[in-house]
Amino acid sequence: MDAAAVMAVDEESGGKVQARAYEASVKFIEELTRKCHEVQTMVLAEILSQNAETEYLKRHEMSHGHVDQETFKTNVPVVTYEDIKSDILRLYNGDFSPILCAQPIVELLFSSGTSSAQRKMIPITDDDLQRRHKLLTSVSPFIKKSPDKGKMLGLLLTRDETITPGGLIARPGLNTLFKNPQFYNDNPYPYNTNTSPIEAIHCPDHFQSIYTQLLCGFYQRHDVTRVKVIFGSNLIWAIRFLKANYSNLCHDISSGNLNPKITNLSLRTRMTETFMQHPQPKLAKFIESACLGKNWEGILQKIWPNAKYIEAILTGSMTQYIPILNYYSGGLSLVTLNYASSECDFGYNLDPMCGPYDISYTIMPNMAYYEFIPLSPEDDVSGSQPKPVDMANVVVGQEYELVITTYTGLYRYRMGDVIRLTGFYNSTPQFKFIRRRDVVLSIDVEKTTESDLHKAIQTASIVLQQFNTTILDYTSNSCTKTNPGHYVIYIELITKTLANGIGLGVNILEECCLAMEESLGFYYRSCRKSYCIGPLEIRVLSNGTFEKMMDFAISNGATFNQFKMPRCVKSLSMLELLDSRVISSHFSPSMPHTLP
Ligand code: AMP
Secondary structure: OOHHHHHHHHHHHHHHHHHHHHHHHHHHHHHHHHOHHHHHHHHHHHHHHHOOOOHHHHHOOOOOOOOOHHHHHHHOOOEOHHHHHHHHHHHHOOOOOOOOOOOOEEEEEEEOOOOOOOOEEEEEEHHHHHHHHHHHHHHHHHHHOOOOOOEEEEOOOOOOOEEOOOOOEEEEHHHHHHHOHHHHHOOOOOHHHEOOOHHHHHOOOHHHHHHHHHHHHHHOOOOEEEEEEEEHHHHHHHHHHHHHHHHHHHHHHHHOOOOOOOOOHHHHHHHHHHHOOOOOHHHHHHHHHHHOOOOOOOHHHHHOOOOOEEEEEOOHHHHHHHHHHHHHHOOOEEEOOEEEOOOOEEEEOOOHHHOHHHOOEEEOOOOOEEEEEEEOHHHHHHOOOOOOEEHHHOOOOOEEEEEEEOOOOOOOEEEEEEEEEEEEEOOEEEEEEEEEOOOEEOOOOOOEEHHHHHHHHHHHHHHHHOOOEEEEEEEEEEEOOOOOOEEEEEEEEEEOOOHHHOOOOHHHHHHHHHHHHHHOOHHHHHHHHOOOOOOOEEEEEOOOHHHHHHHHHHHOOOOOOOOOOOOOOOOHHHHHHHHOOEEEEEEOOOOOOOOO
C-alpha cells in the first residue's frame, strides 16, 4: 500500500473513531438530560450515604442513613464559604479526620481572590478530579461536533503552588487541570495539538511563559485554527503584552537566538531545540509589519490567517470584552464552552456557535445536587433568609443564586453566582450566567449590582462610539470622602486617533456621566434627587493602568487565568494605584433627567 492509501485508511479509521465518540457523546447527553430529576435524587443519596460518617453531617443529624431530600433540607443549613471556613482551615492545618468528606482530600483548590476579598480554598478528592475529567471527555465530542483540524494557540498559564502546613498541595484549579497528564493524552480533542509546549504552560514566570507561547504561535502561524484563553480578559492582556514586546519577539525570530530573559532551563532547552534552530527573517519581518502602527484592528486574523474562532469565557462581566475582541480578532467567532469553578463543573454550552450574547449553559445534573435561591431586586437590598427550590421547581425567566451540594463535602453551599433560567434541554434547566451576587456599589440605601454598573457602562459606550472611542476596561468605587458620597467610575479609553482619549471633549465625558446616572436604578436616582448621593464622577486612566492592576493582583496571589477585573475596588492600595494614574476627571453636570 502506498503512503496515500495508508493515509486514506488512517483517515477513514480516524473518522470512524470520531463518529463513534460523537454517537457515544450524544447518547450520554441525551440520557443525562432526560433523566435529570432521577439523577439529582441519586446524586444527593450517594453524597449523603458516602459522607454519613463525616463530622459535618453528624453535626446536622444526618448520620442515621438519611438520604432523602426533605430531611436534608430540614436539618442542613444553607451556608456561605465563611460558615465553613473554620472546617477548611482545620484541613489546611493537617487535620485529616473526615470533617466534611469521607474520601481523602488530595488538594485544596484556590478560588479566585478577585471576586471575594480573600482566596477561598476548596477541598478536592481524586474521585472528583476523575468525575470532572470524565465529564469533559464525555461532553466534548457533542460540543465540538467534529474535531478541529490544525492547532490551538492556547495561551494558558499556571502559577506557583504551595504546600499547606498539613502537607496538601494548594493551587488554582487550572494548575491541577493543566498538570494532569490525562488533560493532554485522553481528551478526544487533545491539547497536545497546542502550539505551546508544556514547558511554557508550566513555567511559573508569566513573562517567560507568555513570551515563549507567543513565539511558538508565530512559528506555527499557518497551523493555528483556534485561539484559546480561559477568560476573555486574558486575551486582551496577551494582546497588550504583544504590543509591548513584539520587537524583541521579532528580533528572536530573525536572529534565531532566544531572549536572555528566558532563563527557565527546561523551557529554554525546549525552545532552542524544537523551535529556534534557524533564523527566520521573513517571518520576523511579517510579524513586525503586522504589529507596526496604531491600527491593530483584525491583528489576530492577520497573524493567524487560518484561525476560525476564539475560545474564551465571555459571559457575566466578561461580556464587556466582546466588542474589543471583535475589533482585535477581525470578526472571528467567539465561543464559550462551559461554566465551572473550583467547587464544581456546573454546565456546558451545548450550542457553542450560538454567539456570545446568547449563551446558556445546560446544568450537568450528575456533578452535584443543585438548589436555587430565587432572587428579586429587593433580595439584594434586604438580604432576607434564602429559600432555595430544587431543580424540579425552577421557572423560566427567574433569576437564582446557585446553591450546591458536592461529593467533596460542600453542603447547601451558596456559590454567590446569579443565573437566569432560559429554558430546558430535555428536562434539564439551561441558564444564562448573569453576575456575581456580592459585587455592589452603595452610598445610601441604594444597592448597585455588577450588572447595573455594566449596563451603565454600556450606555456610556454608546455615547463614546460616535467619537470612535471604546471603553477598554473599567472599575469603580463608592467614594465617601466627599459629602455626600458619590460613585467614581474609573475607565481606560481606546480611541482610534487619540492617545488615552486625550482630546476627547470634556462635554462628551460629562455626557457619559449623565448617561450612566440615567441608566442606574430607582433608588440611585431617588437618592440623587434628595442629594444623598453626589454627581457621578468618571476618572479617565492612562493606558496600561488595568494591566498594572492585574500585575498588582497577581503579585498578591491572584492568578492570570482566574483573574477577573474587580468591578468595585475596595483595597486602599489598588485605589492608590488607580488614583496615581488619573489623567482627567469629569462630573455629571446635572441631575439625571429621569428622576423618580
Ligand atoms: P474560580 O473558582 O476561581 O475558578 O472561579 C469560579 C467563578 O468564576 C464562578 O463562580 C463564576 O463566578 C466565574 N465563572 C466561571 N465560569 C464562568 C462563565 N462561563 N461565565 C461567567 N463567569 C464564570
